[in-house]
Amino acid sequence: MNCLTAKQLKISISGKTICQQFDLQLNAGEVWGILGGNGAGKTTLLHTLAGFRAADQGEIRLFDQAIAQLKPRTRAQQMGFLLQDDQAQFPATVLETVLQGRHPHLGFWQWESPEDYLLAEQALLKVGLADYAHRPIEQLSGGERQRLKIATLLVQQPKVWLLDEPANHLDLHHQIELLSLLTAQIKVVQGCLLMSLHDLNLAQRFCDKLILLYPDQPPEQGCVADLLVEEKLSQLYQHPIRCLETDAGRVFIAG
Ligand SMILES: Nc1ncnc2c1ncn2[C@@H]1O[C@H](COP(=O)(O)OP(=O)(O)OP(=O)(O)O)[C@@H](O)[C@H]1O
Secondary structure, three states: OEEEEEEEEEEEEOOEEEEEEEEEEEEOOOEEEEEOOOOOOHHHHHHHHHOOOOOOEEEEEEOOEEHHHOOHHHHHHHEEEEOOOOOOOOOOEHHHHHHHHHHHHOOOOOOOOHHHHHHHHHHHHHOOOHHHOOOEHHHOOHHHHHHHHHHHHHHHOOOEEEEEOOOOOOOHHHHHHHHHHHHHHHHHHOOEEEEEOOOHHHHHHHOOEEEEOOOOOOOEEEEHHHHOOHHHHHHHHOOOEEEEEEOOEEEEEEO
8 A cells, every 4th residue: 555655756856856757656655764864855855755845846646645635633643753952842741742643633622532542651661751741841852852842752653654763862771762662552553663873783674665865966865775885875975885694694884
């Protein structure tokens, strides 16, 4: 099943073309990564696919409905977005914040039900924040805030997940723990996930497919095995990248 499709997309920002005549199809059960250097356009591409900004040309469809025509509430029932920088937040506790993930599913005057609270508590448990439920969010560390944002998306229960640098602020244990949780969830609910990443080893471990946003040539997309190779990665980052075969699988290091 197609979850998110883009046809003949042209995206530019500040006079720079990120992509043109770009087609994309995210299918049920797929985990995609976007790789590219700073300023390559990863965030811009994600924001455009989410319908937060208009493309210069082309069409984006979420479950076969034009995203530009979807009401924000309908879109939020189907698509969750993890913003990279999300500083401006109202004073609230961790539990109040995670419950906001239920809002697209509640009626205008409807309060959260006991089931909503249960979902929120389960999500906090999954991200290791159960003991922080009544803490004001301004007292959380960077990594704890990131885990709270992921918990909020878990209770939102979207089918399509767009994540801008989900590994930001997370220690190695939480990177693996949370990306394992999210990618397993995608397979179970037959949704799809597209995330920007700076860590090639996380891309290798968690992604099925990739989009490479080069600085000097059109984007490329395909399977991880075809794209995570020294020559393409060195071109992508304009820096020599080496791929090493180890007991733990392939690892990538900057030369
Ligand atoms: N609001 C904006 N107005 C004008 N130009 C912008 C704006 N946001 C980003 N840009 C520019 O658009 C280009 C793409 O930025 P974008 O944030 O999409 O890159 P990125 O690949 O996500 O980068 P990073 O890895 O540094 O987060 C950059 O050259 C950036 O300077």
